[in-house]
Amino acid sequence: MKARDLMRRDLTSVEPDTLIYEVVYLMEQSGLSTLPVVDEEGKLVGIITEHDLIHAALPEYFDMLHSISFLPNLNQIQKRLKEMAFRPVSEYMKEVTSVHLDDEDLHIADLLIRKRLKQIPVVDGEGHLVGVIRRIDILSRLIR
Amino acid sequence: MILTVTLNPTLDKFYWVDHLPLSLERAEEEILIRARKSTASAGGKGINVSIFLACMGVETVAMGFLAGHTGQIILRDLLEKGVTANFVWIEGENRTNVTIIEKGREYHPVKIHEEGPRIPSHAQEIFLRKYRRMLKRAEYVVLAGAIPPGVPDTVYRELTQEAKEAGVKVVLHAGRRPLWEAVKVGPYFVKPDVREELMVGDMPVRTEGEIIAAGKRAVEYGCQACLISHHVTGDVLITPEGIWEYEAKVPLTKFKNLVGADDALVGGVLYRLARGDKLTEAVRFGMAAAVASAEVEPKMCLAPAAIEHEMRAVEVQFKEGL
Numbered sequence: 001m002k003a004r005d006l007m008r009r010d011l012t013s014v015e016p017d018t019l020i021y022e023v024v025y026l027m028e029q030s031g032l033s034t035l036p037v038v039d040e041e042g043k044l045v046g047i048i049t050e051h052d053l054i055h056a057a058l059p060e061y062f063d064m065l066h067s068i069s070f071l072p073n074l075n076q077i078q079k080r081l082k083e084m085a086f087r088p089v090s091e092y093m094k095e096v097t098s099v100h101l102d103d104e105d106l107h108i109a110d111l112l113i114r115k116r117l118k119q120i121p122v123v124d125g126e127g128h129l130v131g132v133i134r135r136i137d138i139l140s141r142l143i144r
Numbered sequence: 145m146i147l148t149v150t151l152n153p154t155l156d157k158f159y160w161v162d163h164l165p166l167s168l169e170r171a172e173e174e175i176l177i178r179a180r181k182s183t184a185s186a187g188g189k190g191i192n193v194s195i196f197l198a199c200m201g202v203e204t205v206a207m208g209f210l211a212g213h214t215g216q217i218i219l220r221d222l223l224e225k226g227v228t229a230n231f232v233w234i235e236g237e238n239r240t241n242v243t244i245i246e247k248g249r250e251y252h253p254v255k256i257h258e259e260g261p262r263i264p265s266h267a268q269e270i271f272l273r274k275y276r277r278m279l280k281r282a283e284y285v286v287l288a289g290a291i292p293p294g295v296p297d298t299v300y301r302e303l304t305q306e307a308k309e310a311g312v313k314v315v316l317h318a319g320r321r322p323l324w325e326a327v328k329v330g331p332y333f334v335k336p337d338v339r340e341e342l343m344v345g346d347m348p349v350r351t352e353g354e355i356i357a358a359g360k361r362a363v364e365y366g367c368q369a370c371l372i373s374h375h376v377t378g379d380v381l382i383t384p385e386g387i388w389e390y391e392a393k394v395p396l397t398k399f400k401n402l403v404g405a406d407d408a409l410v411g412g413v414l415y416r417l418a419r420g421d422k423l424t425e426a427v428r429f430g431m432a433a434a435v436a437s438a439e440v441e442p443k444m445c446l447a448p449a450a451i452e453h454e455m456r457a458v459e460v461q462f463k464e465g466l
């Protein structure tokens with residue numbers, strides 16, 4: 001099966017200059033935890049996830065301690081998030097792994113597993129975002 | 145690709161009942177109506193056109209505003225039907241429109257339409273940016289349906305201008321002031337919605353003469369085609385080349401659900417225009433799609449063979465040149 005047959009044709013996305021508070025709002029309203037970032041032409045240029053936002057809001061020493069249980073409360077994270085709120089997505093988005101419309105399901109599943117992705121955007125020949133494939137889209141197809 | 149704009153999407157709920165008591169014999173009595181069947185599906189004029197096109201295999205993208213749990217249901221239905229969705233999410237809840245169809249009175253349904261959520265100005269700005277981006281990939285754009293609270297009546301005029309500047313043909317399927325404001329900047333194809341008021345702009349459209357006068361005015365503004373309903377099974381097409389009368393020779397008693405028939409008409413016209421058909425033939429197919437849709441219980445007939453079959457019932461007559 002090809003990407004075009006598996007994908008959700010949902011183009012919900014943000015732009016590089018979208019502000020972080022708008023991203024959080026969109027994630028909350030749409031129920032999506034991962035959003036593709038597209039340029040003015042609708043071409044895929046990055047991805048922003050809940051995980052990216054949480055990680056950016058954590059204290060820098062989190063990487064050493066791997067836990068926030070030592071914090072007395074969430075005030076420090078809240079303060080950092082409020083500082084981030086009016087920063088653009090471009091400062092926090094990551095490079096994105098994408099697939100093309102005619103890529104095969106095995107290749108897509110391999111990328112999702114190997115790169116531990118929740119979803120992968122699909123682009124056309126010119127790089128326009130045309131859909132997304134979630135892990136559950138492949139799982140539900142395979143279990144039928 | 146055909147882009148559709150539905151600024152006020154809806155979850156269309158249909159109830160089919162054997163009997164619909166509309167008056168109470170005793171003041172203290174409550175009315176319990178048991179539906180023998182019910183359905184719910186994504187709706188709104190532009191969304192209906194997108195669903196029709198996607199089912200005919202045409203690439204289509206639906207745009208507008210989604211909100212809340214109802215918005216999630218609308219999105220899911222669209223994606224399942226093969227429509228690409230590019231919506232702006234807002235707070236609140238999309239509207240639900242209820243239609244009650246009584247056995248034996250199928251062509252007189254009872255409808256309750258909600259107003260829909262207020263659209264914040266910031267969300268309108270985001271929509272406009274997305275709209276401009278999608279216009280670069282569109283051949284036609286359909287601007288259709290009711291305007292939600294918070295959005296000015298001139299919105300279709302602005303969206304028409306944007307599309308024309310981008311070289312995209314505009315199909316306008318709306319009513320009242322939002323329609324007429326946009327007509328003044330010359331969209332390609334106009335299908336006035338005259339369900340609530342038999343007026344187009346400040347002109348009545350009760351008689352064929354009045355319909356032709358209104359259509360001619362639209363053509364003077366630069367429209368290439370104006371299709372106005374004369375009665376349930378008859379439409380008049382006014383273009384710079386002339387006037388055509390369309391009549392579907394079908395008894396009203398065959399109709400089971402008229403909701404969505406007009407949207408199937410617009411979808412049918414676009415489907416054939418995108419294939420390269422002549423406008424007059426495309427309208428004939430659109431009329432057949434409308435008739436086929438009215439003859440089935442679901443909102444629209446999405447079976448090409450059934451629509452082709454109805455082509456035989458649609459007669460076209462050239463009336464006069466302009």
